[in-house]
Amino acid sequence: MELDLFIRYGPALLSGFGITVLCWIVGSLGGMGLGFLIACLYQWSGSWGRACLQAYIEAVRGTPFMIQLFILYYGGPSFGLLLSPVQAGIFGFIIYGSPYFAEIFRAGFQAVPTGQFEAARCCGMTEWTIVRRIVLPQMLVSITAPLTNFMIILTKETAILSVVTVPELLFETQTMAAETFTYIEPFLALSLFYWAMVEFTSWLGRRVERHVTRHQNRQTP
Amino acid sequence: MTENSSSPANALITARGLGKHYGTFQALSGIDLDILKSEVTCLIGPSGSGKSTLLRCLNFLEAYDEGEVRIDGQLVGWQDGKASPRKPVSATKLREQRRQVGMVFQQFNLWPHMTAAQNVAEALVQVKGLSKAEARDKAILALARVNLRDKADNHPSALSGGQQQRVAIARAIAMEPRVVLFDEPTSALDPELVGEVLNVMRDLAADGMTMVVVTHEMGFAAHVANRVAFLDHGKLVACVPPDEIFRQDPADPRIRSFLQTYRERNVV
Amino acid sequence: MDFSFQVISHNFPYLVSAARWTILISFLGMLVGLLLGIGICAARLSHHGWLRRAAALYISFFRGVPLLVQLLAFFYILPYAGVNLPATVAAFLSIGMCSAAYNAEILRGSLQAISPGQREAADALGIPPLALWRRILVPQALRIGLPSHINELILLVKVSSLASVVGIGELTRVAQNITGQTYRPLEIYMATAVIYFVINALIAWGGRRLERRLGVGQR
Numbered sequence: 001m002e003l004d005l006f007i008r009y010g011p012a013l014l015s016g017f018g019i020t021v022l023c024w025i026v027g028s029l030g031g032m033g034l035g036f037l038i039a040c041l042y043q044w045s046g047s048w049g050r051a052c053l054q055a056y057i058e059a060v061r062g063t064p065f066m067i068q069l070f071i072l073y074y075g076g077p078s079f080g081l082l083l084s085p086v087q088a089g090i091f092g093f094i095i096y097g098s099p100y101f102a103e104i105f106r107a108g109f110q111a112v113p114t115g116q117f118e119a120a121r122c123c124g125m126t127e128w129t130i131v132r133r134i135v136l137p138q139m140l141v142s143i144t145a146p147l148t149n150f151m152i153i154l155t156k157e158t159a160i161l162s163v164v165t166v167p168e169l170l171f172e173t174q175t176m177a178a179e180t181f182t183y184i185e186p187f188l189a190l191s192l193f194y195w196a197m198v199e200f201t202s203w204l205g206r207r208v209e210r211h212v213t214r215h216q217n218r219q220t221p
Numbered sequence: 222m223t224e225n226s227s228s229p230a231n232a233l234i235t236a237r238g239l240g241k242h243y244g245t246f247q248a249l250s251g252i253d254l255d256i257l258k259s260e261v262t263c264l265i266g267p268s269g270s271g272k273s274t275l276l277r278c279l280n281f282l283e284a285y286d287e288g289e290v291r292i293d294g295q296l297v298g299w300q301d302g303k304a305s306p307r308k309p310v311s312a313t314k315l316r317e318q319r320r321q322v323g324m325v326f327q328q329f330n331l332w333p334h335m336t337a338a339q340n341v342a343e344a345l346v347q348v349k350g351l352s353k354a355e356a357r358d359k360a361i362l363a364l365a366r367v368n369l370r371d372k373a374d375n376h377p378s379a380l381s382g383g384q385q386q387r388v389a390i391a392r393a394i395a396m397e398p399r400v401v402l403f404d405e406p407t408s409a410l411d412p413e414l415v416g417e418v419l420n421v422m423r424d425l426a427a428d429g430m431t432m433v434v435v436t437h438e439m440g441f442a443a444h445v446a447n448r449v450a451f452l453d454h455g456k457l458v459a460c461v462p463p464d465e466i467f468r469q470d471p472a473d474p475r476i477r478s479f480l481q482t483y484r485e486r487n488v489v
Numbered sequence: 490m491d492f493s494f495q496v497i498s499h500n501f502p503y504l505v506s507a508a509r510w511t512i513l514i515s516f517l518g519m520l521v522g523l524l525l526g527i528g529i530c531a532a533r534l535s536h537h538g539w540l541r542r543a544a545a546l547y548i549s550f551f552r553g554v555p556l557l558v559q560l561l562a563f564f565y566i567l568p569y570a571g572v573n574l575p576a577t578v579a580a581f582l583s584i585g586m587c588s589a590a591y592n593a594e595i596l597r598g599s600l601q602a603i604s605p606g607q608r609e610a611a612d613a614l615g616i617p618p619l620a621l622w623r624r625i626l627v628p629q630a631l632r633i634g635l636p637s638h639i640n641e642l643i644l645l646v647k648v649s650s651l652a653s654v655v656g657i658g659e660l661t662r663v664a665q666n667i668t669g670q671t672y673r674p675l676e677i678y679m680a681t682a683v684i685y686f687v688i689n690a691l692i693a694w695g696g697r698r699l700e701r702r703l704g705v706g707q708r
């Protein structure tokens with residue numbers, strides 16, 4: 001085995017891993033925020049606004065993440081958007097994830113009966129208060145599973161960032177492989193590593209889910 | 222078009238020439254109605270006659286498109302003026318107007334993630350700006366008025382339909398509205414639970430609460446209402462004291478045939 | 490900012506012809522994924538504990554590792570193992586192997602919707618297991634899960650862009666090449682995105698028609 005190889009390239013791989021995690025966390029939280037915003041806008045838009053938001057959702061979901069990254073990173077300068085690879089990676093992640101998150105939140109909104117909105121409006125609550133106090137707490141239970149699920153999917157999508165030279169884990173591994181002419185071991189090790197990471201986040205997701213739904217049985221006798 | 226009749230001095234809500242379309246379908250037309258202070262007005266009529274629509278126009282849950290609704294002389298929902306088409310009032314203004322009007326729904330519409338007390342206290346904190354403790358105290362008082370003090374910390378799912386509806390009534394009255402609108406408050410309840418809700422409503426009426434009640438409980442309309450309004454096909458057929466409706470030979474044939482179905486079931 | 494439609498119109502034919510490779514890779518990948526997926530699903534539900542565990546491991550691994558990493562590993566391992574395949578074949582095989590894990594899980598879900606009574610009826614008639622799967626279970630399950638399988642196909646069209654990384658001249662790769670010559674990344678990649686979008690919209694449309702034709706969702 002080429003163990004000394006991994007030791008020699010340890011720091012680079014570690015920093016690659018750090019960037020993977022950074023892009024994943026910042027990107028998916030940002031995507032979640034943007035998705036939530038889109039879902040809120042959708043909830044309170046007229047038919048024209050909804051058509052526009054739907055078009056955005058379909059456009060982003062209908063195209064490969066890689067092409068979106070290329071448009072941002074290579075095409076960005078054409079409209080004055082100069083991004084470093086990591087910036088482009090995070091920004092791309094936010095855009096790529098937003099429609100999927102938006103759909104999750106939209107389903108959450110729809111699960112709250114209109115009567116509850118009306119009751120709140122009759123009490124004189126603002127729309128934001130309604131979202132914060134009536135809708136979000138109820139959604140929380142139903143959206144946790146799809147949210148964590150999609151965040152797990154996103155952990156894998158971080159690998160694609162390597163194509164715009166984001167120095168994340170896959171990129172560093174490729175560099176190491178190219179410099180040392182060893183391919184099999186690094187890539188098998190990398191596969192196992194991603195696998196472990198995904199299994200770990202799934203486990204974490206299930207724990208979060210259990211934590212959030214812990215009151216559910218108490219409410220219904 | 223709307224100056225056809227002046228309203229009595231003690232009118233809280235006045236509707237003049239009120240109309241509402243859904244697409245090309247005219248759900249309401251030419252409604253002239255006064256809701257007097259401290260009175261109970263019952264809205265009756267066949268299913269689909271526009272009772273809910275009328276009620277929901279009064280607090281602008283439905284945007285009426287003809288005529289006007291005024292609470293204390295102030296136009297509800299639309300900006301007062303000659304502009305055509307009319308512009309809606311600001312969201313802040315609308316919330317202010319709605320705060321004066323409580324509403325109780327057929328399906329209760331309680332918020333399932335909150336206890337009974339939290340359901341009642343929520344708007345007191347969020348809208349009236351009361352502290353949590355003050356709001357809870359008021360909520361408990363309101364729940365006591367509907368005989369539910371001991372259920373304050375139960376979630377709606379742990380309450381019967383009748384209890385849920387009473388919580389909804391407490392939620393509406395805790396905001397100290399000037400009028401409470403009821404849209405078939407007992408229609409979703411099992412028959413044996415109807416009484417407890419009607420009793421609470423009767424108590425409220427006795428306390429001088431202004432109420433507008435859409436109902437199929439003819440007994441309630443006959444004995445508690447000060448006036449009964451009969452709607453048919455989106456038009457107000459009559460708005461008169463209950464004994465003029467419930468006597469043996471009502472003036473209007475539409476009322477007669479409507480009540481006939483109830484008489485056959487020995488309800489009236 | 491100057492956006493040149495001329496660059497797009499000039500290069501559009503090249504992009505469209507490259508899109509054929511995208512479609513080929515993703516459809517063949519789907520075919521491999523379905524066939525392999527049926528086998529893995531059968532293994533996942535088999536009576537043999539070790540087969541079940543192996544299938545579960547396969548599903549977990551291929552769903553847990555980024556496809557791009559799978560693709561690269563596959564391309565490095567093949568020559569090492571002495572297998573010589575055309576790159577395109579290797580690409581759709583690799584995509585298919587990954588897709589098999591997802592299709593197997595979709596199938597498993599669909600099979601649960603088929604009443605156990607059918608299986609018992611087949612057992613009572615003495616129908617051998619292979620025939621039961623081939624003639625009774627799989628056709629129904631594919632039909633029930635059709636919307637999900639269509640979704641999977643759309644996903645494959647998108648991930649087929651990863652094949653560009655291992656040098657296959659599909660849509661994304663050709664777009665990169667054209668960009669290298671024209672220095673017009675915005676226009677070219679926008680046009681590429683539109684082509685992907687149209688392919689996926691067509692698949693979604695065709696899928697809906699097929700669903701209606703087969704009466705999916707109606708009982």
Ligand SMILES: Nc1ncnc2c1ncn2[C@@H]1O[C@H](COP(=O)(O)OP(=O)(O)O)[C@@H](O)[C@H]1O
Nearest residue numbers: 243246248266267268269270271272273274275
């Ligand atoms: N949102 C809506 N869109 C279209 N038609 C409606 C809508 N709401 C009510 N209607 C129609 O308006 C008429 C009156 O409805 P409603 O006020 O609910 O009657 P009621 O409460 O007396 O049973 C009915 O014919 C109903 O079909």
Ligand SMILES: [Mg+2]
Nearest residue numbers: 272273274405
């Ligand atoms: Mg009604």
